[in-house]
Amino acid sequence: DGGITQSPKYLFRKEGQNVTLSCEQNLNHDAMYWYRQDPGQGLRLIYYSQIVNDFQKGDIAEGYSVSREKKESFPLTVTSAQKNPTAFYLCASSIARQTLDQPQHFGDGTRLSIL
């Protein structure tokens, strides 16, 4: 079945530690996105990538880093510079075609907490 796989489901970070969240898709989508969701809030864009080896900062990129070495994969690293990392992290993908009917499809998310 085609879809987006995020791992792990739950992740705990110690002070001063970098952690990496995995996102893999087999939908053959060009574009991939990372969002952060805090309790009772909407989604805020961290980074997005429309093509391999290229990515752009979203609205809240500070303290995060990404790479896009393969079309299928868009890992997110939460660095120690991100002082409030506790949140629900969602990865999404879409066809990067310049049309109006291109929804984003989401993985199941990763819950990150501080130890």
Place this chain on the structure above:
Amino acid sequence: QKEVEQNSGPLSVPEGAIASLNCTYSDRGSQSFFWYRQYSGKSPELIMFIYSNGDKEDGRFTAQLNKASQYVSLLIRDSQPSDSATYLCAVNAGGTSYGKLTFGQGTILTVHP
């Protein structure tokens, strides 16, 4: 002013009633609009999208778009308890940012038997 704003909830309706969820956006150049449903603890799932003025129907769901008023809504007819969830409005500005969505804060809907 927030870029995408949804009516503050929570919204509570009885089973069988029509639930009306509203969303306004600030970027007049916005081109397409998406409604997602998110159950507690789960990821968002697409309900429907709209990009032309007027109504678009899909089963019990109707999306309404008024670009002049910068307003998009979602009507759920014959509401069921299984419709209880958070509904997220998302807007695509188009242009060089094609594919990039801006989300509202969500409206919590509760359908009580």
